[in-house]
Amino acid sequence: MTEGGRSITMSDSISQVSLRCGFCLELNTVNVERAGDRPVCSACSKPILLDRPVKVSQDDFEKTVLQSDVPVLVDFYADWCAPCKMVAPLIDEIAHQHIGKMLVVKVDTDRAPDVAMKYEIRSIPTLIIFQDGVEIERSLGFEPERVRDLIEKAVA
Ligand SMILES: [Zn+2]
DSSP states (O other), rough: OOOOOOOOOOGSSSSSEEEEEEETTOEEEEEEEGGGGGOOOOOOBBBBBOOOEEEETTTTTTIITTTOOOEEEEEEEEETTTTHHHHHHHHHHHHHHBBEHHHEEEEEEEGGHHHHHTOOOOOOSEEEEETTTEEEEEEEEHHHHHHHEEEEEEEE
């Protein structure tokens, strides 16, 4: 007979992100590595879905994006922006493919003027990859090949 239990390692605590529940707006701390285990909101028990982009408000930008333990891809967009709609399926694909390794979020630049100004977003769509609170790469417009490349390096 062998022991079936798995050991608990310190790495359990190094991939945390703060995410606001889309239903009740409770701020949850989620271990991204366990995103596949269908995490739920601590307040309302509704699912926190990480296999798709998460909308982040200006007020939550620092907590969710800059304080994330994993790389974060931010899609700066606006509802009226046609090229942004071209980028959307790419963002969806990246969120789905890299679940557990990174966080993919969308920021509506019309509702986040301070963040847009801070990061000098002059055209949309602009995609920025953040790691440890710092911008490491940026893509302007529709550059699917380059963005996939940058993501592969960021999660490697
Ligand atoms: Zn909730």
